[in-house]
Amino acid sequence: xxxxxxxxxxxxxxxxxxxxxxxxxxxxxxxxxxxxxxxxxxxxxxxxxxxxxxxxxxxxxxxxxxxxxxxxxxxxxxxxxxxxxxxxxxxxxxxxxxxxxxxxxxxxxxxxxxxxxxxxxxxxxxxxxxxxxxxxxxxxxxxxxxxxxxxxxxxxxxxxxxxxxxxxxxxxxxxxxxxxxxxxxxxxxxxxxxxxxxxxxxxxxxxxxx
Amino acid sequence: xxxxxxxxxxxxxxxxxxxxxxxxxxxxxxxxxxxxxxxxxxxxxxxxxxxxxxxxxxxxxxxxxxxxxxxxxxxxxxxxxxxxxxxx
Numbered sequence: 001x002x003x004x005x006x007x008x009x010x011x012x013x014x015x016x017x018x019x020x021x022x023x024x025x026x027x028x029x030x031x032x033x034x035x036x037x038x039x040x041x042x043x044x045x046x047x048x049x050x051x052x053x054x055x056x057x058x059x060x061x062x063x064x065x066x067x068x069x070x071x072x073x074x075x076x077x078x079x080x081x082x083x084x085x086x087x088x089x090x091x092x093x094x095x096x097x098x099x100x101x102x103x104x105x106x107x108x109x110x111x112x113x114x115x116x117x118x119x120x121x122x123x124x125x126x127x128x129x130x131x132x133x134x135x136x137x138x139x140x141x142x143x144x145x146x147x148x149x150x151x152x153x154x155x156x157x158x159x160x161x162x163x164x165x166x167x168x169x170x171x172x173x174x175x176x177x178x179x180x181x182x183x184x185x186x187x188x189x190x191x192x193x194x195x196x197x198x199x200x201x202x203x204x205x206x207x208x209x210x
Numbered sequence: 211x212x213x214x215x216x217x218x219x220x221x222x223x224x225x226x227x228x229x230x231x232x233x234x235x236x237x238x239x240x241x242x243x244x245x246x247x248x249x250x251x252x253x254x255x256x257x258x259x260x261x262x263x264x265x266x267x268x269x270x271x272x273x274x275x276x277x278x279x280x281x282x283x284x285x286x287x288x289x290x291x292x293x294x295x296x297x298x
Contacts, residue, residue, distance in 0.1 A: 111261065
């Protein structure tokens, strides 16, 4: 298996295979930054604006990761899996939802907020967008754990639960945000003309810490 | 409140409540279907409009099935509010 592409979003910058593909110093709050990043893709997807911050971050990272990849044409929809990690779960939207229900005299729970009060919804948004129907797993970990990610994906591949995988770390807590996503594919399905890194824990960590 | 005034208010409220960021109030034809082929809203949006009606106009939709009729368009919604809102 090979790591065929990586995307890293943090500190107002988006890199793809370690090349900067979007950067701005014009906006210094996350919501504005991620909206600008989305607009830079020239994509039309009104549902983006309805997502919570965590889903927006994962969505934009996945759009850069999968851009020009034809992944849906090369793999069966049920064979593309997602394995994510995050530390803060869906804490920001959980707090926003709490604000709508804590006052009994002003009790108006928002359905649009409530639907995002689970962190794995970010993977659902990516699957809806790309029509993926494969296995999903989300691990809540204190920090990014390359070994855990590698081990879980290796088991899923060995059990033939997936042929290709979108994997990584996506975490948002107020203004602290980071998404690091990888596209992992079998050697037989990729072009020989480009050199890719072998899928293993050491290479995942190398790409994360570049 | 007159129908036209309420329609303009509802256009703004719906854009804000449903995060329709790429739309301006004047983009919403008051006679356009809110769901399906029209504005393309979904089931979560319908629930948000139910909350909006209760929060901003004191109107409680007891039976969600009523939504299909009430949410036919902004104009239909405005007229429903005008006939069902209790005097302040």
